[in-house]
Amino acid sequence: MRRIEGPDRPKGRRRVGSFLRECVRDRDKYAMLLPFFVLYGLFTLAPILCSILLSLTDFNMLSTPHFVWLDNYRKLLLEDSVFPTVVKNTLLFALITGPLSYLLCFFAAWLINEMPKGLRVFLTFIFYAPSLTTSVYFVWQLIFSGDSYGIVNGLLMNLGLVSEPVQWLTDPRYDLGIVIVVQLW
Secondary structure (H helix, E strand, O other): OOOOOHHHOOOOOOOHHHHHHHHHHOHHHHHHHHHHHHHHHHHHHHHHHHHHHHHOEEOOOOOOOEEOOOHHHHHHHHOOOOHHHHHHHHHHHHHHHHHHHHHHHHHHHHHHHHOOHHHHHHHHHHHHHHHHOOOHHHHHHHHOOOOOOOHHHHHHHHOOOOOOOOOOOOOHHHHHHHHHHHHHO
16 A cells, blocks of 8 residues: 655644654743633633533532432423523523624724824723722612612613602522623623
């Protein structure tokens, strides 16, 4: 049998020996990649594998886990009444925030880029201010406060759109909308 060399040789077929020679030759490059792979394995792959294994057990942290295999998934899909609501909310959140976030970011960047320098600095600060503070929760708490001093309630009451303050953060009807607004910001 004749050995094919050059451009006619099928791609993707390399001998193990040549691969090992390349690895030995490029060991300095692999040594530089090693810290990343160790940290990635330790902090990403290991937790994922552990969570998959734990999902196949009955484990309450007080007793030894014992495997129930796919019984947890059967209960989740067939018996849990909250799971369909969670899936619906997650899909709705992803379908709204994904495309809308992309479009809003593109539009905001274009708009800010077209402004004069002073206004550009101010608008950049306004857009990034909630994420720059160490207490982001308190900024959004002030914006969506349930009294008339909250920024959104004050604005809506001054415009005459509502007559009394809306309880944005305590009423479950507004939870998904508030989370979407915060994510889009």
